[in-house]
Amino acid sequence: MRLIDVARSAGVSTMTASRVMRGEPTVAVASRDAVHAAAARLGYVPNQVAGSLRSQRSGIIAVIVPTLTGSVFAETVRGITDTFDAYDYQLMIGESSYDIEREEKVIAALVQRRPDAIIIAGVKHTPQARSLLRSAGVPVAEIWDQTTHPIDIIVGFSNFQAAYDMTRGLLDKGYRRLALATGPVIPGNRAGERTEGYLAALKDAGIHPGPSIVVPYYNFLDSSLKGGNVVADFLRDNSSIDCLFCTNELIAIGAVVACGRRGVKVPGDVAIAGFGDVEAASIITPDLTTVKIRGFEMGRRAAEILARRLLGETSEPEIVDVGYELKWRSSA
Amino acid sequence: MRLIDVARSAGVSTMTASRVMRGEPTVAVASRDAVHAAAARLGYVPNQVAGSLRSQRSGIIAVIVPTLTGSVFAETVRGITDTFDAYDYQLMIGESSYDIEREEKVIAALVQRRPDAIIIAGVKHTPQARSLLRSAGVPVAEIWDQTTHPIDIIVGFSNFQAAYDMTRGLLDKGYRRLALATGPVIPGNRAGERTEGYLAALKDAGIHPGPSIVVPYYNFLDSSLKGGNVVADFLRDNSSIDCLFCTNELIAIGAVVACGRRGVKVPGDVAIAGFGDVEAASIITPDLTTVKIRGFEMGRRAAEILARRLLGETSEPEIVDVGYELKWRSSA
């Protein structure tokens, strides 16, 4: 069942049928009706692979995020979908598992599908990955971060500044023996930038940083539960700590829950602050002091800029800072 | 930059280059090396759109879920990804927002991309959607449910039986004035089947069903917070209720949290049971009694069966029941 079958059945040429199927306005009403009727009668399903090859537009937006599990990036994806749905684009989502080597493979796999645009979380990529993104010949939006050397479009916030401000706020609340819990740090990644913001705030205040713990990345559930236990052990072994700053919301939530189960009072024995504001943060007891990130907003803004590019309305690189917000709740 | 450029640069024919790029073993080592070197030198990125058109295999698995936000279906997607990653398939994910009309549009959009297989949550579709799925000419796996009339493969569990068992268990615990909170019910959808299981268990026990409340579907966060408040109001207006069964985990979590904020004791004043077991269920206070669903498992099993189909190893329809598990925790 091909377009030519529909065209014959409608008594027109393939080109007229093609124009009707794509909604071009330059077709006589009679032809249009005949083609629609024939398509419906025959149950015709257009082959977009063929169309994409010829038109050099795939209608696909490639999206690369660390993970879909855990609602943090799922919100961003929803922001992207919200915008692109109206334009008949489909998302093709790749997961990097917070690993830039794996990210490179994912990018390579997606670029072969000739997406019309690429959205990628983070600004830290392998050289080969940067090269693939640059030479893909389509607009690229890096999100969730800021950098002085964007590939093209950037829609994010300063992870350094957000961590700096939160640390500063904790110091203002009177906490002095701060400790840090973070996921894996690679220089230049988000956990690394947040760590640096934390250290810079301490340095500027003349406070010596306390101990740190690095929690491996599991998946969502395990990062909360296993990670929480690891952190609770760490707090037990370092009982002088009065405040723990977690660069990762899952670790923070896990720590609050693990402390609750062990009878460690939060914030009485130790205050805990997170980074990310997933919905569980406002549901646990005590509710979590954290940095609220605008995940949905970043997805939506990036998608809007790309949509404009794809319609040919603009073409300069753009830099958008969506900011962040400190949420002071009960845990610190 | 096309395959022919690589071939020329390597001094072989396009076909030999094509064979090398696709990893066919029937190529001389010298040719293989020459092609790989040329591809690397030129920065060649294969055009999989062209390859798909000719080979009639897209390397795409279409996945249709109600939503990605909220980790319930994200776990299922992870199960699918886990399996298909090894075979170089990419997922193309569509969201139906729990709306079968929208689902039909999403299916139509995805089928045009000629996926090699389709995985769809639920067994309740519009007639047109069923027709699109059947005539797509590829294996289709319906998941998250059971039915006597599957399209092809089915990997799920009985929502009716799970709700029946949970209700039965609540009765065994001594609760007698039960009420129901559910998301939108369409005959044949999962919320509907769960509602019927609940009603059947009450009927078999000779207990008259109490009042019910239908909570609209918002997004994850709002379903928990807004939905929770709606349910808490409902409980206040119906104070004789001693146990609330929620066919939806987000509503249950929201209700527990909203009750906590209003000083309603759970399970003292009213017991609450959920359905789904998202991770937040074990983190809130009190932790939630619920039906644990094997979301990851369903994704993995469906993907494995499809992978075997795609390799040509099997071809009969398959029916897999992954079951469920009652989790008795503090809330009921």
Next chain:
DNA sequence: TTGAAAGCGCTAACAA
């Protein structure tokens, strides 16, 4: 407003 011709970049099928 319509149609004919050409070709997007790759791989199946066949032949050598």
Next chain:
DNA sequence: TTGTTAGCGCTTTCAA
């Protein structure tokens, strides 16, 4: 082990 030929199904381009 390699190469030639043809064509996947559509849309661009150009002409009428």
